[in-house]
Each structure stands twice: as C-alpha cells, then as structure tokens.
Amino acid sequence: xxxxxxxPADRSSMLETVGASSVDExxxxxxxxxxxxxxxxxxxxxxxxxxxxxxxxxxxxxNLDAGSAPFFLGAGAYRHHVPxxxxxxxxxxxxxxxxxxxxxxxxxxxxQVLFEFQTQVARMFGTDxxxxxxxxxxxxxxxxxxxxxxxxxxxxxxxxxxxxPHYGEVVRTMAKFTKDEIVSLAPELTAETDDAAVIAAIDxxxxxxxxxxxxxxxxxxxxxxxxxxxxAAKALLIVVVTEPVALGLLEAPGNLGADVVVGEGQxxxxxxxxxxxxLGLFGCREKFVRQMPGRLCGETVDAEGKRGFVLTLxxxxxxxxxxxxxxNICTNSGLCALAFSIHxxxxxxxGLEQLAAINHDRTQALVERLTQIPGVSLLSDAYFNExxxxxxxxxxxxxxxxxxxxxxxxxxxxxxxxxxxxxHKGLLVTATETVTLDxxxxxxxxLAAVLEGVAA
Amino acid sequence: xxxxxxxxxxxSMNEVALGDMAPATQSGDRALMLEEALIxxxxxxxxxxxxxxxxxxxxxxxxxKFRRKAAPALPxxxxxxxxxxxTRLSRQxxxxxxxxxxxxxxxxxxxxxxxxxxxxxxxxxxxxPLQPQKTVEGxxxxxxxxxxxxxxxxxxxxxxxxxxxxxxxxxxxxxCIRAALDARGESREIVLVPESAHGTNPxxxxxxxxxxQAIPATPEGRVDLEALKEKLGPDVAGVMITxxxxxGLFEPDLKEIAxxxxxxxxxxxxxxxxxxxxxxxxxxGDLGVDAMHINLHKTFSTPHGGGGPGAGPVVLxxxxxxxxxxxxxxxxxxxxxxxxxxxxxxxxxxxxxGRMVAFHGQMGMFxxxxxxxxxxxxxxxxQVSEDAVLNANYILRSLEDVLEAPFGxxxxxxxxxxxxxxxxxxxxxxxxxxxxxxxxGFHPMTVYFPLVxxxxxxxxxxxxxxxxxxxxxxxxxxxxxxxxQEQDESLHTAPHFAPRRRLDETRAARKPVLVWKGDExx
Numbered sequence: 001x002x003x004x005x006x007x008p009a010d011r012s013s014m015l016e017t018v019g020a021s022s023v024d025e026x027x028x029x030x031x032x033x034x035x036x037x038x039x040x041x042x043x044x045x046x047x048x049x050x051x052x053x054x055x056x057x058x059x060x061x062x063n064l065d066a067g068s069a070p071f072f073l074g075a076g077a078y079r080h081h082v083p084x085x086x087x088x089x090x091x092x093x094x095x096x097x098x099x100x101x102x103x104x105x106x107x108x109x110x111x112q113v114l115f116e117f118q119t120q121v122a123r124m125f126g127t128d129x130x131x132x133x134x135x136x137x138x139x140x141x142x143x144x145x146x147x148x149x150x151x152x153x154x155x156x157x158x159x160x161x162x163x164x165p166h167y168g169e170v171v172r173t174m175a176k177f178t179k180d181e182i183v184s185l186a187p188e189l190t191a192e193t194d195d196a197a198v199i200a201a202i203d204x205x206x207x208x209x210x211x212x213x214x215x216x217x218x219x220x221x222x223x224x225x226x227x228x229x230x231x232a233a234k235a236l237l238i239v240v241v242t243e244p245v246a247l248g249l250l251e252a253p254g255n256l257g258a259d260v261v262v263g264e265g266q267x268x269x270x271x272x273x274x275x276x277x278x279l280g281l282f283g284c285r286e287k288f289v290r291q292m293p294g295r296l297c298g299e300t301v302d303a304e305g306k307r308g309f310v311l312t313l314x315x316x317x318x319x320x321x322x323x324x325x326x327x328n329i330c331t332n333s334g335l336c337a338l339a340f341s342i343h344x345x346x347x348x349x350x351g352l353e354q355l356a357a358i359n360h361d362r363t364q365a366l367v368e369r370l371t372q373i374p375g376v377s378l379l380s381d382a383y384f385n386e387x388x389x390x391x392x393x394x395x396x397x398x399x400x401x402x403x404x405x406x407x408x409x410x411x412x413x414x415x416x417x418x419x420x421x422x423x424h425k426g427l428l429v430t431a432t433e434t435v436t437l438d439x440x441x442x443x444x445x446x447l448a449a450v451l452e453g454v455a456a
Numbered sequence: 457x458x459x460x461x462x463x464x465x466x467x468s469m470n471e472v473a474l475g476d477m478a479p480a481t482q483s484g485d486r487a488l489m490l491e492e493a494l495i496x497x498x499x500x501x502x503x504x505x506x507x508x509x510x511x512x513x514x515x516x517x518x519x520x521k522f523r524r525k526a527a528p529a530l531p532x533x534x535x536x537x538x539x540x541x542x543t544r545l546s547r548q549x550x551x552x553x554x555x556x557x558x559x560x561x562x563x564x565x566x567x568x569x570x571x572x573x574x575x576x577x578x579x580x581x582x583x584x585p586l587q588p589q590k591t592v593e594g595x596x597x598x599x600x601x602x603x604x605x606x607x608x609x610x611x612x613x614x615x616x617x618x619x620x621x622x623x624x625x626x627x628x629x630x631x632c633i634r635a636a637l638d639a640r641g642e643s644r645e646i647v648l649v650p651e652s653a654h655g656t657n658p659x660x661x662x663x664x665x666x667x668x669q670a671i672p673a674t675p676e677g678r679v680d681l682e683a684l685k686e687k688l689g690p691d692v693a694g695v696m697i698t699x700x701x702x703x704g705l706f707e708p709d710l711k712e713i714a715x716x717x718x719x720x721x722x723x724x725x726x727x728x729x730x731x732x733x734x735x736x737x738x739x740x741g742d743l744g745v746d747a748m749h750i751n752l753h754k755t756f757s758t759p760h761g762g763g764g765p766g767a768g769p770v771v772l773x774x775x776x777x778x779x780x781x782x783x784x785x786x787x788x789x790x791x792x793x794x795x796x797x798x799x800x801x802x803x804x805x806x807x808x809x810g811r812m813v814a815f816h817g818q819m820g821m822f823x824x825x826x827x828x829x830x831x832x833x834x835x836x837x838x839q840v841s842e843d844a845v846l847n848a849n850y851i852l853r854s855l856e857d858v859l860e861a862p863f864g865x866x867x868x869x870x871x872x873x874x875x876x877x878x879x880x881x882x883x884x885x886x887x888x889x890x891x892x893x894x895x896x897g898f899h900p901m902t903v904y905f906p907l908v909x910x911x912x913x914x915x916x917x918x919x920x921x922x923x924x925x926x927x928x929x930x931x932x933x934x935x936x937x938x939x940x941q942e943q944d945e946s947l948h949t950a951p952h953f954a955p956r957r958r959l960d961e962t963r964a965a966r967k968p969v970l971v972w973k974g975d976e977x978x
Contacts, residue, residue, distance in 0.1 A: 001832065001836045003831070003836075004843055005920070005923075005925075007923070011846060014846055014850045017854065018852075019853065020849070025868065026845050027706075027738075029705065029706035029870075030708070030737075031892070034736065034738050034743055036739070038609060039736065039838050040609065040736060040739070041834075042608065043605070043608055043609075043833065044833050044834065045833040045835045045836070046831060046832050046833035046835055047830050051484075052827055053570070053573075053574065054770070055639065056826070057577065058594075059595075059597050060577040060578070060579025060580050062597065063579040063592050063594040065578040065579050065581075065583050068578070071584075076584070077584055077585055077815065078581070083535070085535055086540075089539065089542040089543070089546075092543065093552075094546040094547065094548075094551045094553065095551070096567065097557075097564075097759055098549045098552075099559055099564055099763070100762070100763040101888070102559075103550075103894065103900055104956065105891070105894055106548075106549065106950050106951075106954050107549055107762070108764035108955050109545040109546050109548040109549035110491070110763065112494065112545055112548070113542075113762075114763075115494070115496060115971075116496070116723050116972070117765050118971050119496065119971040120530055121737070123528045124530070129970045129971055132763070133763075137814060139620065139812075165798075166811060167814060168809040168812035170814070172810065173631075173781070173811075173812065176809075178664075178665050195828065211674065211893065220522050221520070235749035235776065235878075240804070246530075247528065248524075249519065250519075250522050250523065251524045253960070271582065272585070273575075273820045274583045274584070274585050274595045274816060275814070275816040275819055276821070277767070277820050278815075281908035289968060293524075295763065298964040298968045298970050299970075300962055301943055302959045302965045303957035303960075304958040306721070307622075309959075310958040310961050310969055312961065312964040312970075313968060317655075318655040318659035319654075319656075320480055321659070322659055323662040325659040325662075328623045328626070328627060329621075329665045330655075330656050331760075331763060332621070332761030332763055333765045334761045334764075335761025335764065336761075336764070336765055338542075338762065338853055342538065344530065345495050345499065345531075345538050346503075346535065346538050347504055347505070347506055348502070348503055348508050348530050348531050349528040349532070350502050350504055350532060351503065351504035351508065351532050353527040354504070354508040354510055358509050358510075360515060360516070361513060363514055365512075368498070376977035382516075382518040382522070383519070400590075403574045403590065408584070412539065415586060416586075418798055432861070443946065
C-alpha cells in the first residue's frame, strides 16, 4: 500500500518492542463483539493511483463544467479567473500540510499570511478589524447575529428580504434552537430594495439588522439610511457581502455605517468547487473584538525583540473557555484565506477596482443584449455584476431548457425561493470577467429560442 | 539505534559552531534563513500582478451614486514579487511534508497528491453549486459514494454531508438530537460531557442551547461509568463521548453507556475526531452510537491547510436519520442519485431540521477523501488503523522509562501515547520539552491537553511514520528527557534555531494589533 511505510518486518520487530504477540492484542479494550476480524464486507479493496484516477475521472466527466459552456450563474458563488500563481502557491507543502499555528515559532508563514489577510479584509470592508476566517458566508452571517446579541444584550434580528435565502435558512434554523427571535421580511420582485420595510421593522428590542449588499436580486440598498435607523434603536447594522469583487466599485459598508460586515470570500482565489470549501469573512468595529467569534492573529515580538505573529485573544475560544466560548468554531478556512490573500495581493486596490469595472461592463453588455429579447425585462437598473431579469414564464423551466442546449443560463428565483410563487418568473444572471461577448450572444440566441412563442 | 539522524544539517549550524564569530549580515537574512516584510511594506498602491481588460463603457449612472470614493488602500504586487513573498513565507512554516507532526488528536497524516489532482479536475473544481441537477450528476455521485463508504465504515444508517468541520458536525449531531426530542414533545436540557473532552464539545452543546454537565474521569483515564449513570435522568438529552478518548484509550464501556442513556430516553453523540484509531476495524454503530462526526481532514487525509478547511460529515442512527439537514443526497430505488433541497423536501425528507450552510458542504474535501478511501480500500483502511495504533504503542513503550506515562501501566494505548511532566525536575515544563523538540526538527506534540492530566504531552504519530522516522523521533525525545533531568538551562529558552524565538503572547493579547496600520502612523 503506497501510503504506508511500515514493512512486515518492521511490524513484527515493533510488536516485539511493544510486548504484544499480534496487533489484535493492542485492540483488546474493544469489546469482542465489536471487533471485526477481516476487512468490512461488501467494500472494494485497495486500488492503484491509476485506477482511482480512472474512477474519479469518469465521474468528473459526467458534469458540465463552467469552462465548457456559456456560464451565467452567481447567487452567492461567482466564477472569476484565478491567476495560476495562486493555485501553485497554496500547494506549497509548508502551507498545505501545516496545522493551525499553535506553535508560532515554526508557523510564522501561516501567521503572517493571516495578519495580512485580516488587514486586507478590514480595508475592503471598511471595518477596523477582521478575523482569520469562518466556514462560509452563511455561517459568518449567523455568527454576526449572535455577536450582535451579545454586544447589545438584545435578541431580535431583522433580516432584509434581499438576503440570500440559504443564509436566511441557516439563520432561521439556528435561531430555532437558540431561541433568538428572527423577523424575516419577504423578498419582493420590485425595482427598489426593501430599505423602507427594514427600517419600519426596527424597534427598541432589535439587536441587529441584516442587509445584503448588493442583494440577492442584484439591487443595491441604501446602507446609510438603514444604519441611521438601526443606531437610533441601539441595534447593530450587519452587512452581508456575497460578491466581494463588488467592493472594487461600491463604497465599503464600514464607511456607510455598518457595524459588522460579513461575507463570502470565494470570489477571490477560491473557485466554484460545487459550493465548498468556501471562505467566511468577518469584520467589525474594534470595540467588539473581545466578543468576536473565530481565530484572531495579532502582532507581537519574540524573545529577541523581532516582530512576529501569534494567535491571540484565545480566551474567547472553545479550547480555553469551553461552554462559555463566543463560538464553537475550531477549524476554519485557513487555506482558502491564503488563496484569497494571494489573489488580493496580486490585484491590489487598483486591480480590484479594474476587475470590478470589467465585471460591471460585461454585465451591462449582457443586460443590453438580453433585454432586446421580447418579453424579457430588467428588474432594477442599479446593479453591479448580477441582475434579475423578469421573464414571461417560470424561470425554472427556462433554466432547464437552456441547459439542454448546453447553456448554463443563470439561477431561477424559483430554485432559491420555491415557496414564493410571485417570484418565479425571475431569472438571476451574472456576467464576470470570464464571460465573452460570444458567450452573451449564444445565451441570447438560446434564450430567445426558449422563450419564442410565449412572449407576453 | 539505526537510522538516527547524525548528519542532519540545519541552516544555523554554522552560527553555533562559530559562536560569537558569526558575522551579522547587512540584509538581516542568513543564507537560506530569509526574513520577509509584510505585503503592505513591499507593494505599492497602483501596482498590480493581474492584467485586466479595460471596460468599453462608463459605469452606469444608476450605480454611480454607490461608488467608492477611492480604491481600497491595498498595495498590489507583480507576479514575481508575489511568488517570492509567499514562497519565502512558506519556508517559515513546518508541515507534514517536512517531517513528523505528532499533534495528538489532530491526526496529521500524509496528504496524498493524487487527492489534490482529483479535486482539481474541472468537472469537480469548476462547477457551480446551483447548476441544473442533470449537469452535475457526477458531483452528486461523488457525494453519494463517499456517504456510502462512511455509512458502511461506521455501521450507521444515514449521513449528513454538509457540515463544514468537526465542530460544525458536532452541532449538526446535537441539532438532530434536539429535533428528535422536539418530535417526541420533550424539552430535555442537559448534555453530559466528560472532563477529558475536546473544548468544542461543551462549546457546541452550549451553542445548540443545551446546559452542560461534566463527567469526571477515572484514575485509569476512562469515563467514570458510575458517575455518568448517577446523572442520567429525564432531563438528559444525551451524552457526548469521544472514542477512542483524548487520553488515547478506548472506552470499553461505550456500549453499556449507550444502553443506559437509551434506557432513559437520551441519545449518544460520539466525537469522531479519533476515528483513525479504529477505521476499518471497529464500527461505532455496533456500540450504540446515534451520531458521530468524521473529520475528513483527520482520518481521511484532506489537508489541514494551516487551519482549515475541514469537513465534518455526521453519520446518524435510524432514530436520528429523518432529521438530517438540507441539502441531502440519497440514492433512489433505481440507483439514481437524488438531491433533496427546500424545493423538494416533501419527497421523503420532510422532517429535516433545516439548513446549516449555503450550498452542499465541502465538495473539494469530499473528492479528496473519496480518492483516499478508494486508494486504501477496506483492507488498506484496516491496515491504517493497525499501523497507527502500533506506531503509538511503539512510542509509548520506547519512552515510558524516561517520561511519565500516566496510563501506561493499564495496557496498550490506541493511536496516541500520553505522557506528562510529572517525572521532570522542578522548573522544566512540558512547554520546554515541546520547544526543545522544535530545535530537534520536529513539530511538537499536543501539549497541556487533555486537561485531566497535568502537563500533558499527547503524541499521535499516525500510520504515516516509518520505523526509521519513529526511531529518530524517539532518540530526540530521549535526549530531551535527559537534558531535562540534567536541568539544561537552554531548554527554557528553546527554540534556538526556529525562525522566531519564543513569542510574547501576553503582549499580543493585552493591546491587540490585529491589522497593519503602518501607513497611518507616519
């Protein structure tokens, strides 16, 4: 077996050292009835590298990958070009095969990366500080709501109808068990975001207000107005960013009054990967630092006075505080944070702005072309790289029919909001820098054909 | 002892030989020992390492009012600068690729590169989680095949694949228990957790809204069965047991514990962090377990990446299976793979307790874990646990004459060997031994955990280490134990040869500096 270095001779000589006649003796604490004598039945035996490649290669080939089709999906996971150096560098064994940096003297590589990552995230978000990552955007969102409850000592969160429905589901699932109160506003197929409804839902018992920016339908809420209303009620404004590239063009939420900014960092460096592993981002005001969830890396000096980095404020964390910890999170998304940070280092602030500009440009071209098709209209003209189109019929069928033509034509609002029939003609489409004008033309032709004869 | 590293070279050896003669360098670097500045000190704003096409038209007027006043104040680096920055930083890290990483309870085993190659196939790496189902059947098939292996290896009825890491899996298991209790109309509040448990166990129970009660350990390092039984009653929702436990010992009473817990209407959660000790040899389902998470980044070799990503699928008993969260992947009667989401939860999974993550969980880790499992097969996985246990016992017996092994007398250990600082002279601590091990070129063991043993040193070699490698490690440990007995002062100031000396953690926590502010200070 290629991964196991012990030889049969090693095993017998080691058993002798150990004083056991067989390896079975080492398992003597396992009750007899639970000890299996041979390999578990009904499962295959070991396989060569070539055989495993063949098996998995066949499964991979059954999928239609985004690079092999005109591709316009977003809804919280975006396809961006990842520079070749990113994937090369994250595969350096010293990064890939390191553990959480509990021994800082021999983990300065990881720790310095985390310090740089925290700084990059804080500057993108316009927050004072950021942590070393969470699992993904949805869990970061729930952790932000919990933190706001600790900070404000209140327990009611108001969720905008523009929040990603999966994030809303995660929050409602968790709140059911923790007994936090969640007010979820219904999503509406309107040109405007639901700022007014969000503001109207805030009262003195509200601990946090959760608003996505840009929202799930691609629209952009007025954060300043919501922040003002939240702060008047001594509630925190939590802003969720599922497409961080947007922050190359849009004002940073922290500069518009957000107290906590969380998000999904997958867009930079990580790739689509069918939904995971992704990267939860978490930034907030400095005064909440001791209430934050997750790991934090801080600067310090070593015994010779040289600058170095360590994991810090661990008294918030489960391995020290146990049931009184701010969160149960342990392993987070270290390697994805590295990928994000490398991609961000390559881009720099100006590169991010240029990347955002070309995303917006491509989406403008997409909107212009698709709205020429009879029956297709644009929901809102304030958008970044994702828009909702209103179609003459259920977009779920349209997406399936487009897939039959080899076109990955967006995400139907019906898939995201199965219970809101009034949204089902909505189709969410995204164009990033990876989309070509030819892709747009192919999409438009396909969509026109699918819709032919049903135009209103 | 054969194979001991007598000719090991390390970058700063010249300095030791030269003593005060070692010259200072102008750069601060020393040959291959390279310092590296922060990107904010290296890069300049306006520089970029990515060529991006210019837009053909202006930003739309509707977007203009939301525009940033200035680009984020982040420097960019050209590609060669970027590659050097991260390559230089990587050299300040220790990884399993460099040598033994015997962190107890963390299972740092070899990460096969085939796994990386498979996860990068475009059919897995470049598919969107919301693509129409018929365009991602192969990806769903990977999830289902891995799920099938996990159920068969554990002897359990079902598995929830979406949890993102071990602690998230614990949460999933406890929420299934909560949902099952709710369905019975019972609101039990107490979860029993042994003192020796990972910190995530009590933290998770609290996070899920339960009250935690601790169960003491026996002098033999096991769960105190009698103490546990005394606490059982109608308020107890369940117990969280780690097996093998964090002392590296199998809990022989698990079945009896499970029967007692079931008799009062509770459920048994098993922390599967240490599954590597028994994979392919023992099925937790045979011991009465209702839920157990499996850290794919431990037992099934997906890389830890300096702190994640992990993946924590949770296997479930018949009693808890109906409550597994969405999305949920099953196999239909005709063999087809079936994805259940909110849209179609009525199709056989209507009791799901909700959703824990956006999308499907850690797909990239599923592919890697499946590649690992297929490579080993049922026979190879059995050999994995046997070699892991043999390696740990070899360390236990090779060091117990020089280091106190608190449970060494009671019999063999499982996959990790536990020592303590009890036999060390006053003034020499577990931390000193750990830092001394760094100078010897090894990553230290887990220290000061489990909490039930004072000055604990928990060594988990895994099946990855060869006998030669173990002999080198043992020789270094014996040498350190001897230096400790001789009150070698230099142990207090170890490490001497690492990129940094001991770091001031108190200073870091007192006035936290969590982001770079160098450009604001001037």
